[in-house]
Amino acid sequence: NAGVTQTPKFRVLKTGQSMTLLCAQDMNHEYMYWYRQDPGMGLRLIHYSVGEGTTAKGEVPDGYNVSRLKKQNFLLGLESAAPSQTSVYFCASSPTANYGYTFGSGTRLTVV
Amino acid sequence: KNEVEQSPQNLTAQEGEFITINCSYSVGISALHWLQQHPGGGIVSLFMLSSGKKKHGRLIATINIQEKHSSLHITASHPRDSAVYICAVRKGNEKLTFGTGTRLTIIP
Numbered sequence: 161n162a163g164v165t166q167t168p169k170f171r172v173l174k175t176g177q178s179m180t181l182l183c184a185q186d187m188n189h190e191y192m193y194w195y196r197q198d199p200g201m202g203l204r205l206i207h208y209s210v211g212e213g214t215t216a217k218g219e220v221p222d223g224y225n226v227s228r229l230k231k232q233n234f235l236l237g238l239e240s241a242a243p244s245q246t247s248v249y250f251c252a253s254s255p256t257a258n259y260g261y262t263f264g265s266g267t268r269l270t271v272v
Numbered sequence: 273k274n275e276v277e278q279s280p281q282n283l284t285a286q287e288g289e290f291i292t293i294n295c296s297y298s299v300g301i302s303a304l305h306w307l308q309q310h311p312g313g314g315i316v317s318l319f320m321l322s323s324g325k326k327k328h329g330r331l332i333a334t335i336n337i338q339e340k341h342s343s344l345h346i347t348a349s350h351p352r353d354s355a356v357y358i359c360a361v362r363k364g365n366e367k368l369t370f371g372t373g374t375r376l377t378i379i380p
Binding site for chain 1: 313358
């Protein structure tokens with residue numbers, strides 16, 4: 161009964177390095193989302209997916225790419241990390257657009 | 273002006289007190305969510321409502337669509353209720369827009 165699992169939980173990157181954050185859900189949800197959370201700001205949507213093989217941009221997509229090759233996995237990639245991408249990243253999933261979300265436990269990323 | 277405004281930003285109360293957290297929004301919505309985020313980060317969905325009132329244990333959520341306002345109440349507050357409470361709204365089938373949260377601290 162894992163729900164939404166994010167890996168890794170913590171990561172420190174040097175400017176210019178790349179990495180991939182993995183989100184996996186075992187609830188057969190169609191919709192998956194990547195958010196970032198910064199101090200003093202609400203969660204902001206980076207990218208989302210409405211089903212396997214689909215992705216779409218959210219409100220802050222620049223510097224990130226995503227893929228949803230399998231329904232249960234949603235990957236967030238940083239091709240060339242920048243200090244401005246230091247944040248806590250949350251993945252979430254929902255069965256439909258008009259349903260509650262299940263969140264992962266977050267990934268704390270620091271770019272130095 | 274943010275589409276979703278929460279008040280207060282911070283709230284400290286004694287154990288046992290009745291707690292009210294407010295959320296106001298500026299657009300027509302199809303649903304409003306209340307979420308809880310504990311220290312250490314995990315986010316849990318508490319309620320999703322589009323009208324009226326919902327209750328779960330000591331938590332009560334209400335919404336007034338005409339006034340574009342929702343409240344989250346906690347009865348008989350306990351230190352384990354200490355968390356950040358986040359309001360989020362959905363317009364039609366669009367994605368959620370989140371408030372910045374209310375940090376609640378309950379002192380034993």
